Amino acid sequence: MLYEFDDAGALLKTDLPFPRRTGKVRDVYDLGESLLIVSTDRISAFDYILPSGIPDKGRILTKTSKFWFDRLGVRHHLISTDVPESLAKQFDTAPLVGRVMVTEKASVIPFECVVRGYLEGSGLQEYKQTGEVCGNKLPAGLVQCAALPTPIFTPATKADEGHDENVSIDRMIADLGSELATDLRDKSLHIYKTASAYASQQGIIIADTKFEFGMVGKEVVLIDEVLTPDSSRFWAADVYQPGQAQPSFDKQFVREWLSTCGWDKQSDPPSLPPEIIAKTKAKYEEAYRRLTGK
Known part of the structure; x- marks a missing residue:
């Protein structure tokens, strides 16, 4: 079976006749000269892939990445x-339409390049304990979701399983060398600032985001997804209020439901109710409409 869908029509799995590696959301196929990255409708939370998908989520992520x-x-x-024409001659490719990226092959650099413009998530927790985030000293007295004086670079190691580990740029320099590490920092901050300036005109705050880079020959290349609701915190500027958690265009409804449904976060996760699936899909769609006007 090439494709597996759930009862709501979400694409949960692909099994195409090419060498494959599978992530939480994407199935990556080696086509020889290039890669075929398929964005499924899988959704993960608390490091688990859920048994329910979000219909069309993969298409929204693909269109958002292409936009950026x-x-x-x-x-x-x-x-x-x-979808490559050569594939359509071999098998049914209709489920792939709108959810594939054909990409160059790149040697992945094993760090996530995180940029934060606002104080939330693991950055907030570290700040409360140390007054810093990944070696970046911050002013005292900042509240939850406060805007930082300037965006900061807070890389993380890439973990195959479990949580990524936030580290300082000194750790990146030790692993990658000063020239490459500082180049990744500068590129990440530049992309974040460029994207944030555009998004603010559309009424969206990009609170933080993560980028991934690879090497094609001797060139540093932006890879994977970019500035999607899966890789970023998007907040609505018109209701932004520091000092509390913000409504966001991402998995918010999924996380909240999982945290209150009685699941212990250590066993297989439960299926999502239809209303949570619908609300989550609507948020992804709204983020895309706001950003692109389409």
């Missing part, structure tokens, strides 16, 4: 979002 790749003006890996 086209707009940012930086070297990236995307070749096309069209």
Whole structure:
């Protein structure tokens, strides 16, 4: 079976006849000269892939990434979002339409390049304990979701299983060398500032985001997804109020429901109710409409 859907029509799994590696959301196929990255409708929370998907989530993520790749003006890996004609001659490719990226092959740099413009999540927890985030000293007295004086670079190691580990740029320099580590920092801050300036005009705050980079030959290339609700915190500027958690365009409804449904977060997660699936899908769609006007 090439494709597996759940009862709501979400694409949960692909099994195409090419070498594959599978992530939490994406199935990546080796086509020889290029990669085929398929964004499924899987959704993860608390490091578990849930048994329910969010219909069309993969298409929204793909369209959002393409929007940013086209707009940012930086070297990236995307070749096309069209399904290769050669595949259509071999099998039914209709479920893939709108959810694939054909990309260059890149050697992945094993760090997530996180940029934070606001204080939330693991950054907030570290700040409360130390007054710093990944070696970045911050002013005293900042509240939850406060805007930082300037965006900060807070890299993380990439974990195959479990949680990524937040580290300082000194750790990146030790592992990658000063030239590459500082180049990744500078590129990440530049992309974040460029994207944030555009998003603010559309009424969206990009609180934080993570980028991934790879090497194509000797070139540093932006890879994976970019500035989606899965890789970023998007907040609505018109209701932003520091000092509390913000409504966001992401998995908020999923996380909240899982935290109150009685699940112990150590066993197999439960299926999501239809209303939670619908609300989550609507948030992803709203983020795309706000950002692109489409």
